[in-house]
Amino acid sequence: MDDYEDPTTFRGKGGEIHQTSSSHGERLTTAQGMVVADNQNSLKAGDKGPILLEDFVLREKIFHFDHERIPERVVHARGTGAHGTFVCTRAIANLTMAAPFQTEGKETPLFARFSTVVGSKGSPDLARDVRGFAVKFYTDAGNWDLVGNNIPVFFIQDPIKFPDLVHAVKPEPDRGFPQAQSAHDTFWDYISLTPESMHMVMWQMSDRTIPRSFRMMEGFGVHTYRFLTANGDSTFVKFHWKPVLGMQSVLWDEAVKINGADPDFHRRDLWNAIKQGDHPQWRLCVQVFDQTFADEFEFDILDSTKLIPEELVPLEEIGVMTLNRVVDNFFQETEQVAFCTQNVVPGIGFSDDPLLQGRNFSYLDTQLKRLGGPNFAALPINAPRGCPMSNNYQDGHMQTANRPGRINYEPNGFGVGPREDPLAGYVSYRGTVDGHRQRIRPESFADHYSQARQFYLSQTAIEQTHICEALIFELGKCEMPDIRNAIVGHLLNIEEDMAITVADGLGIVDLPPAATTAVPARSDLPTSDALSILKSPVKTFEGRVLGVLLLDGFDPDILGELSAAALDAGASVQVIAVQANGALDANGGRRPPDHALRGGKSVLFDAIVVLGGAGDDSAIAEFPPAREFMTDAHNHGKFIGHHQATAFLTDCKLPGRPDTGYFDLSGEKTASQFLAECAAVRCWLRLSDMPNEADFGYGDL
DSSP: OOOOEEEEEEETSSSSSSEEOOSSSOOOTTTTBBBBBOOOOOESSTTTTTTTOOOHHHHHHHHHHHTSSSSSSSSSSEEEEEEEEEEEOOOTTTTOOOOSHHHHHHEEEEEEEEEESOOOTTSOTSSSSSSEEEEEEEBEEEEEEEEEESSSSOOOGGGHHHHHHHHHHHHHHHBBBBSSSSOOOHHHHHHHGGGGGGHHHHTTSEEEEGGGGGGGEEEEEEEEEEEOEEETTTTEEEEEEEEEEOOOOHHHHHHHHHHHTTTHHHHHHHHHHHHTTOOOEEEEEEEEEOOHHHHHSOOOOTTOOOOOOOTSSEEEEEEEEEEEOOOSOOOIIITTOOOTTTTTTTTTEEEHHHHHHHHHHHHHHHHHTTSTTTTTTGGGGTTSSSSOOOOOOOOSTTOOOSSSSSSSSOOTOOOOOOOOOOOOOOOOOOOOOOOOOEEEEEGOOOOOOOHHHHHHSSSSHHHHHHHHHHHHHHHHHSSHHHHHHHHHHHHHHTTTTHHHHHHHTOOOOOOOOOOOSSSSSSSOOOGGGGSSSTTOOOOOTTTTTEEEEEEBOOHHHHHHHHHHHHHHOOOOEEESSSSSEEEEEEEEEOHHHHHHHHTTTTGGGGEEEOOOOOOOOOOTTTTTHHHHHHHHHHHHTTOEEEEEHHHHHHHTOOOSOOTTTTTEETTTHHHHHHHHHHHGSSSHHHHHHSOOGGGGGGGOO
């Protein structure tokens, strides 16, 4: 078999699966009425060649998709951004002529935007969703946009499928819901018929899609790009952003409750950190490899549903991004910023990844519609800063920079205006292209399950449990049993125990047959610790928030010690009191809180401390918000410090207390020692000892 092509399938009203054929009733056509022969593959030159501009079916489909919303982004609508700088920590002029990487210590201004993908502008921050991770470098050779996600792979291999993917996951068009979630029939129906998505589904169902903070998630360029030197040499490159604070996610039950307590949790967290001077940082790392490696690698480097394990091609750090300034106006900057994958500078080139090629076409068209005209690049947030902008673009919406005089063309005989520069200008990689015009994917794109299995097996037992519970929750929201069965059939191709666990959680008695595979899943791929959050443990409490619940009569000296220890640890303290007017300390002074207990849920904090009084606090334990505060903190594995609060904790009737996650600050631990223990983020032993995790919001197991 030289080439491979997924069959185009659809689900009948009774749930049965059919393969399309020319005899099937309603035929797919273009807007001009022409019948479409292949809606799964873009037209390429050769089986792995670049997409051809001739593909009018792709262009029309993407064109209509890009213009569906005004003015909100179709995807990535819910986002927040900040200004910062990139400092080169290792010059790589031998690999690329890209301006930011020529000199160690070189500083490049930038703007970064983080976002969810599915939800509207008004959706909550903690939806289970992929996060966009886009950075605009204002280099002295022009603007470079590195537009990626917090996950290194994607759902589809070909851009012609993107409108269908998004239509399937967005609110269903007849009812307008559900909002900002994939837990519904149309999404999982599409996934069940798109096996190439199964690797991404493993990531989507993992804790990666409910990050604790934008500051604590990774970013990826997703695609394979090229580094280009001045003499035309090329190497392949993949881009990775590594958070200096380490990775951290929340539990699903926490995410649900945070969305209720503070739907702006992520954007507020980023804003507060920058305003407090705790500037978030990421290390930019690259995987660099040549054509020989690409030819020998088990999978195709042009397939966006695949990754290259870090153990196979180690990451090399080349710089650090620091976000140090919030926006002055959200609309002018965060909303009007326009990222385009096609925005590159000399030294950065494209591979023939078909999804990347499609994005290069789509993004410019998207910005044209969203921002009202062709001059969006002149908006201050989008305009180059490190170099002059000079061209002959004329008129159009929002034009304020027409060239004076009579000459607005090139070449001209008047000796005025900008001219091309063959020496300094951008030169594309001179690769060869040879092949037939065809709509097909190569056989090297046909393995949909091996890396999905590798990802799942690379997780800790806790993380595997979370994936299974996420699948049970999501599929449990599907109304059609056939969709649930079909997904379990795909899971059987990834890992049988996972499939059985999910089937049991859904009440499926008889396992469905495994889905048909073009290429059987491999069982010989080694696990990769880099794919697991918990195998790359956080080693600091820096950037985290300690919540301190004050009860009347608390010792203010202990609060002072906690505040000082948190400052030393690079963390912050927020105070919670039963009432909004604060709590009385042992000296009779009143301490105003940052939160009243009814709004200051424990899910908003990374660890908590209860400072009790000398009197009887048992009555407070009967106050429902107080009981909920402590129950959630306990059930979510938070580290809990306490001082003169033993009776209060006893009356809260927390199962299994005390355990290794509890610390008595009356003598067992100092404030500094407690904060050092909190660097582990969560008392996982408490969670693993729970008799039935379903009782605490982890799913239906």
